[in-house]
Amino acid sequence: FSNTYYLMWTEPGNNELTVREGETLSVLNQQVGGGWIEAQNSRGQTGLVPVDYLQVCLSTCLSYLSVCSTAGFEDDDGDDDDGEWDDDWDEGSMEGHAPGMGEVGPVWLYPQSPLDCEVTDPKKGSKMYGLKSYIEYQVIPTSTQRPVNHRYKHFDWLYERLLEKFGSAIAIPGLPDKQVTGRFEEQFIRGRMERLQGWMRRMCRHPVVCQSHVFTLFLTYQDQKEWKLGKRRAERDVAVGQMIFSLMDPEAPEMDSVEVDQKYEQYSRFTKAMDDGVKELLGVGQTHWKRCTGPLPKEYQRIGEAFINLSTVFSSSGYQGESTLTDALTSAGTIYQEVAEIVAEQPKRDLHFLLETNREYKGLLGCFPETLAVHKAAIEKVKDGDKMVAAGRISTQEKTTMKQRLSCMSYSLQAEMNHFHSNRIYDYNRVMQLYLEGQVKFYEEVPL
Amino acid sequence: FSNTYYLMWTEPGNNELTVREGETLSVLNQQVGGGWIEAQNSRGQTGLVPVDYLQVCLSTCLSYLSVCSTAGFEDDDGDDDDGEWDDDWDEGSMEGHAPGMGEVGPVWLYPQSPLDCEVTDPKKGSKMYGLKSYIEYQVIPTSTQRPVNHRYKHFDWLYERLLEKFGSAIAIPGLPDKQVTGRFEEQFIRGRMERLQGWMRRMCRHPVVCQSHVFTLFLTYQDQKEWKLGKRRAERDVAVGQMIFSLMDPEAPEMDSVEVDQKYEQYSRFTKAMDDGVKELLGVGQTHWKRCTGPLPKEYQRIGEAFINLSTVFSSSGYQGESTLTDALTSAGTIYQEVAEIVAEQPKRDLHFLLETNREYKGLLGCFPETLAVHKAAIEKVKDGDKMVAAGRISTQEKTTMKQRLSCMSYSLQAEMNHFHSNRIYDYNRVMQLYLEGQVKFYEEVPL
Numbered sequence: 001f002s003n004t005y006y007l008m009w010t011e012p013g014n015n016e017l018t019v020r021e022g023e024t025l026s027v028l029n030q031q032v033g034g035g036w037i038e039a040q041n042s043r044g045q046t047g048l049v050p051v052d053y054l055q056v057c058l059s060t061c062l063s064y065l066s067v068c069s070t071a072g073f074e075d076d077d078g079d080d081d082d083g084e085w086d087d088d089w090d091e092g093s094m095e096g097h098a099p100g101m102g103e104v105g106p107v108w109l110y111p112q113s114p115l116d117c118e119v120t121d122p123k124k125g126s127k128m129y130g131l132k133s134y135i136e137y138q139v140i141p142t143s144t145q146r147p148v149n150h151r152y153k154h155f156d157w158l159y160e161r162l163l164e165k166f167g168s169a170i171a172i173p174g175l176p177d178k179q180v181t182g183r184f185e186e187q188f189i190r191g192r193m194e195r196l197q198g199w200m201r202r203m204c205r206h207p208v209v210c211q212s213h214v215f216t217l218f219l220t221y222q223d224q225k226e227w228k229l230g231k232r233r234a235e236r237d238v239a240v241g242q243m244i245f246s247l248m249d250p251e252a253p254e255m256d257s258v259e260v261d262q263k264y265e266q267y268s269r270f271t272k273a274m275d276d277g278v279k280e281l282l283g284v285g286q287t288h289w290k291r292c293t294g295p296l297p298k299e300y301q302r303i304g305e306a307f308i309n310l311s312t313v314f315s316s317s318g319y320q321g322e323s324t325l326t327d328a329l330t331s332a333g334t335i336y337q338e339v340a341e342i343v344a345e346q347p348k349r350d351l352h353f354l355l356e357t358n359r360e361y362k363g364l365l366g367c368f369p370e371t372l373a374v375h376k377a378a379i380e381k382v383k384d385g386d387k388m389v390a391a392g393r394i395s396t397q398e399k400t401t402m403k404q405r406l407s408c409m410s411y412s413l414q415a416e417m418n419h420f421h422s423n424r425i426y427d428y429n430r431v432m433q434l435y436l437e438g439q440v441k442f443y444e445e446v447p448l
Numbered sequence: 449f450s451n452t453y454y455l456m457w458t459e460p461g462n463n464e465l466t467v468r469e470g471e472t473l474s475v476l477n478q479q480v481g482g483g484w485i486e487a488q489n490s491r492g493q494t495g496l497v498p499v500d501y502l503q504v505c506l507s508t509c510l511s512y513l514s515v516c517s518t519a520g521f522e523d524d525d526g527d528d529d530d531g532e533w534d535d536d537w538d539e540g541s542m543e544g545h546a547p548g549m550g551e552v553g554p555v556w557l558y559p560q561s562p563l564d565c566e567v568t569d570p571k572k573g574s575k576m577y578g579l580k581s582y583i584e585y586q587v588i589p590t591s592t593q594r595p596v597n598h599r600y601k602h603f604d605w606l607y608e609r610l611l612e613k614f615g616s617a618i619a620i621p622g623l624p625d626k627q628v629t630g631r632f633e634e635q636f637i638r639g640r641m642e643r644l645q646g647w648m649r650r651m652c653r654h655p656v657v658c659q660s661h662v663f664t665l666f667l668t669y670q671d672q673k674e675w676k677l678g679k680r681r682a683e684r685d686v687a688v689g690q691m692i693f694s695l696m697d698p699e700a701p702e703m704d705s706v707e708v709d710q711k712y713e714q715y716s717r718f719t720k721a722m723d724d725g726v727k728e729l730l731g732v733g734q735t736h737w738k739r740c741t742g743p744l745p746k747e748y749q750r751i752g753e754a755f756i757n758l759s760t761v762f763s764s765s766g767y768q769g770e771s772t773l774t775d776a777l778t779s780a781g782t783i784y785q786e787v788a789e790i791v792a793e794q795p796k797r798d799l800h801f802l803l804e805t806n807r808e809y810k811g812l813l814g815c816f817p818e819t820l821a822v823h824k825a826a827i828e829k830v831k832d833g834d835k836m837v838a839a840g841r842i843s844t845q846e847k848t849t850m851k852q853r854l855s856c857m858s859y860s861l862q863a864e865m866n867h868f869h870s871n872r873i874y875d876y877n878r879v880m881q882l883y884l885e886g887q888v889k890f891y892e893e894v895p896l
Binding site: 104266269270273274276277278280281284285287288291295296299302303305306307309310313314316317318319320321322324325328329332418421422424425428429432433435436443446 | 552714717718721722724725726728729732733735736739743744747750751753754755757758761762764765766767768769770772773776777780866869870872873876877880881883884891894
């Protein structure tokens with residue numbers, strides 16, 4: 001499959017817009033119906049364009065959909081024709097965790113260079129002559145290595161744009177919680193920054209999101225003018241919501257309805273089950289966190305104090321020959337106070353990552369019900385297709401188009417699920433390794 | 449010092465009882481006053497005997513008081529003259545923990561062979577045609593190696609006798625708590641048996657208690673007849689309470705009142721401070737016990753379940769190549785469930801002994817306020833001595849006798865405190881060693 005698709009337009013009809021191949025359009029209204037959208041070209045002319053002819057996003061990219069060869073990735077080694085995803089990802093940040101064998105079905109077309117970014121260096125800023133204070137973070141993408149500044153509300157704006165544009169097909173997890181009180185406290189700022197970075201890096205890893213205009217704007221704007229213009233353009237973007245399914249071309253045979261149903265059921269069941277599992281782990285993990293940072297070290301601390309205190313009392317006995325005992329008690333007491341510190345710090349070293357990863361996945365999994373509901377509605381609509389044709393409400397052609405659209409949606413869902421799965425395997429492998437290593441170090445470190 | 453003292457009696461006066469040196473008497477009334485007690489000889493004759501002439505217990509032994517040489521124990525090696533305590537104790541069950549150097553002051557005269565006993569083999573018995581059920585324990589003293597049977601109420605009877613007889617001078621800790629409900633449950637019986645054994649062993653270790661008639665009766669009675677006769681005799685014993693101070697002979701110079709005051713203050717301060725320290729350790733230890741046997745392993749168990757559950761969910765993904773991850777998750781889950789068990793069992797292996805020892809010491813320390821109050825009252829009485837002489841309420845001779853009695857009480861208190869200190873050093877050395885070894889094993893055992 002080639003890397004880029006361009007728009008292909010029909011000749012203009014009644015109030016149809018005349019467009020040329022490769023031309024960039026802005027979508028004005030996607031709810032025109034009957035398979036048409038209202039668009040505007042670069043010269044300001046407006047008119048209707050048939051959705052079904054759209055094969056790719058407006059301007060350079062919206063989403064890429066590619067169908068993985070059935071031979072699997074392992075057989076593709078050294079074959080550069082369809083190796084973009086395989087090589088870049090496998091050799092890059094996700095090394096060793098790409099699906100290794102067999103058929104995984106449709107996958108998004110991954111960019112040749114994986115994108116990543118850093119969120120760092122939070123600084124307090126103010127405006128309106130100091131009346132309003134805010135925290136500004138530096139965001140440094142690997143693509144340009146040039147830092148751009150963003151406040152939390154800019155991240156929130158980006159989230160809203162991504163959700164609106166891709167939310168029907170792609171899991172766009174929410175940002176870390178807003179918080180009003182204490183938002184200038186060091187610990188809060190560090191925590192928020194870490195989660196913003198986690199969120200940004202996850203978005204960077206998504207092949208559709210990372211190549212989108214709005215995301216690129218956010219990471220690489222040159223100056224305030226470009227940022228403001230880009231913002232306005234993004235807010236006017238109407239190629240959003242379910243419309244993006246029309247902009248995809250699976251370049252694969254249409255899926256039959258049984259298979260579409262099965263995929264839906266499978267993903268629905270899996271994401272629900274994983275959501276439950278992640279919430280369970282988060283629940284017990286948070287309880288464990290509280291115990292390990294609160295009462296447990298306090299107890300070790302108090303045991304240590306009790307030993308040291310007893311040692312002091314024993315020293316005051318006036319009885320001879322108990323220095324061995326009082327030394328042992330003091331030493332045990334000191335050790336317990338050290339254990340208290342180690343115990344209290346430990347969760348920050350290992351449990352933290354386990355919980356953060358699961359929090360991210362909770363966020364991701366929270367997106368699927370919505371995405372799957374869109375899918376389910378389309379399935380039901382196609383199932384009603386025959387009746388609607390019989391009732392004269394839609395034409396046979398329209399029914400066929402609906403079926404094709406559903407097939408396309410299903411490919412999109414599969415690509416998104418495959419993206420989710422490969423990320424999940426990578427993330428959980430990594431976090432389990434970190435967690436268990438942390439635990440081993442903990443048990444080795446206890447100074448007994 | 450020789451090992452045994454016999455009664456020495458004055459010639460009979462008005463209603464005085466004529467007694468011969470070495471004769472055995474029963475004390476009938478110790479509250480006659482004026483330094484006299486009413487006694488009965490083996491021929492049934494009764495009369496008054498001056499308390500101040502008593503130098504040792506009725507029949508063979510009551511208490512032994514010896515003053516340790518100022519040269520200290522280390523210098524006494526190989527010197528058998530005053531080596532009873534040193535050798536038997538140092539070489540016996542208390543090896544390495546005898547006060548090693550310097551002067552410790554008065555000590556009880558320890559028996560040549562240390563006594564110990566086992567409480568074991570609890571059996572359910574019944575009487576009144578099965579209407580009443582009870583648990584009977586076997587008590588096996590090292591002296592005879594012959595088991596005798598006792599119910600809890602017999603231990604309780606023994607405790608009451610020892611408290612009544614020795615409570616003014618010796619710390620007689622209470623028995624493990626009585627409990628009505630669930631007293632036939634295996635766990636309760638085991639726990640009670642262990643604590644009864646702890647109590648018995650501590651009494652065996654006390655040089656005065658272990659040689660007393662009533663204690664010997666309890667451990668070595670031959671048949672029900674001897675037991676019942678012995679019980680009756682012990683219950684009739686009137687050489688109890690503060691009277692036992694009259695039965696002691698420190699064979700040491702009279703202590704001056706400043707030294708008596710200092711000793712009192714020192715012991716009072718120490719036992720109070722240690723009581724606080726022990727209660728603090730018990731408090732935090734019990735909290736820690738509950739956490740380590742309850743919520744903490746439950747949490748590890750739940751973390752384990754959450755990992756295993758996530759592994760199961762992941763296995764159902766239908767996605768290829770995640771067996772490494774699901775195996776790792778299952779393995780981590782299993783390890784956490786093992787950790788849960790180890791964590792839950794651990795307190796029974798180490799914290800248990802730490803807590804039991806401290807419970808015993810809490811019991812022992814609870815005896816000192818009473819003992820010290822007796823002492824304090826005697827101090828105050830002697831301080832009032834001059835006024836009482838001036839008021840003609842007591843004679844100068846009686847005041848001198850009071851002072852001598854107080855000096856004797858103070859020697860007794862010192863001997864008891866020295867016994868307490870050497871036992872304390874031994875017990876805490878041992879329990880800290882066991883506890884820390886247990887903790888080291890725990891951290892090594894965790895299967896990470």
